Amino acid sequence: MLMCVAVAFPASAQFDGKEGNDFGLWMTVGVDKKINKKWSVGVEFEYRLKDNIEEGKGWGASNRWSIAVGADYKPISWLKLDAGYKFIRDHSLPEWNEEDQEETEAYWGSKHRVYASATGSYKVQNVKFSLRERWQYTYRCEVPDVTYDWEHDRLEPVKAKGKHVSRTKLQISYSKKKAWFEPYISYEIYAAKKWEKMRYTAGCEFKINKHNVVEVFYRYQDLRKNDNYNDRDSHILGLGYNFKF
Numbered sequence: 508m509l510m511c512v513a514v515a516f517p518a519s520a521q522f523d524g525k526e527g528n529d530f531g532l533w534m535t536v537g538v539d540k541k542i543n544k545k546w547s548v549g550v551e552f553e554y555r556l557k558d559n560i561e562e563g564k565g566w567g568a569s570n571r572w573s574i575a576v577g578a579d580y581k582p583i584s585w586l587k588l589d590a591g592y593k594f595i596r597d598h599s600l601p602e603w604n605e606e607d608q609e610e611t612e613a614y615w616g617s618k619h620r621v622y623a624s625a626t627g628s629y630k631v632q633n634v635k636f637s638l639r640e641r642w643q644y645t646y647r648c649e650v651p652d653v654t655y656d657w658e659h660d661r662l663e664p665v666k667a668k669g670k671h672v673s674r675t676k677l678q679i680s681y682s683k684k685k686a687w688f689e690p691y692i693s694y695e696i697y698a699a700k701k702w703e704k705m706r707y708t709a710g711c712e713f714k715i716n717k718h719n720v721v722e723v724f725y726r727y728q729d730l731r732k733n734d735n736y737n738d739r740d741s742h743i744l745g746l747g748y749n750f751k752f
Contacts, residue, residue, distance in 0.1 A: 529739040531557040531570065533726075535747040547579045557741070571597035590623040595645075599665075607656070611665065614653040620645045624674075633683050641674040673698045687714045705729045710745065722747035 537551035555571040577591025595618040602611045624641035649667040656663050675698070680691035690711040697704035710724025726743040 529557050529741045531555060531741050531743040533743055533745045535722075535745070535749075537747070537749040539749060539751045541751065545581050549577055549579075551575045551577075569598065571595065573597075585628050587626045587628075588624070589626070591621070593620040593622070594618075595620060608658045609654050609656050609663070611654040614650050614665070616650045616665065617648045618645050619648070633681055635680045635682065637678045637680075639674075639676040639678070641676070643672050643674065645670050645672070671699065672703070688712065689714070702731060704731065718751050720749045720751065722749070 533553065533555045535551055535553045537549055539547055539549040541547045551574070553571075553573045553575075555569075557568060557570040573593050573595040575591055575593035577589055579587055579589045581587050596615060597618065598615050599611075599613060601613050603609075604611070620643055622641055622643035624639055626637055626639040628635055628637040630636070646669045647665075647667060650665040652662040653665055654663045655661075674695060676693055676695040678691055678693035680689055682689040688711055691709070693706075693708045695706040695708070696702060697706075706726055706728050708724055708726040710722060710726075713721045713723075715721060722745070724745040724747075726741075726745060728741040728743060730740055
């Protein structure tokens with residue numbers, strides 16, 4: 508599947524870049540352990556590729572990897588509570604600050620993220636509606652000597668910074684009893700002081716058996732021309748594998 512994606516999408520990614528969009532490939536591998544009817548724990552590794560057209564690297568440049576651990580709790584059948592921690596290592600593009608006359612080169616930085624969320628769901632025959640509200644706090648570590656201050660002729664660090672974000676996600680899925688696949692669509696909003704990012708997703712989960720699940724999705728990420736994200740709007744193909752025991 509990855510070889511087909513690598514061959515099929517470079518041309519379209521370059522076209523999108525000229526229009527101000529990037530193309531990305533997100534891959535995840537996860538393991539979940541069900542402790543009892545109410546509790547479960549899990550770990551997930553994610554790796555992201557993008558085209559990085561601004562740096563002239565072409566499609567397939569590494570953009571981010573992360574590892575996360577978390578726990579889920581279902582006090583009642585229609586409500587799920589979850590919380591976790593994620594370590595992120597991501598790539599930032601070069602940036603020029605006209606006002607401060609500062610030039611920041613491309614760099615890799617580390618982030619620590621904690622989150623907590625509540626998801627309510629309601630099913631009408633074979634159609635399931637769910638609404639998730641999530642709070643997350645991300646702390647970006649300082650990166651030394653990547654910003655050049657032309658006015659004072661010196662190198663400066665990208666300073667450490669913390670940020671709170673609220674994420675609201677509405678999802679509609681279709682599943683029949685004993686069905687081996689479950690298609691879905693979702694809409695998610697990121698908000699801090701204002702709406703910062705929106706995600707539109709359509710995908711499907713394939714239940715190979717009771718232990719193995721494969722997921723494929725397409726996502727459009729709209730950054731709403733937000734200066735806090737030194738990145739482009741993106742078309743994303745996602746591939747995931749999850750093992751449950």
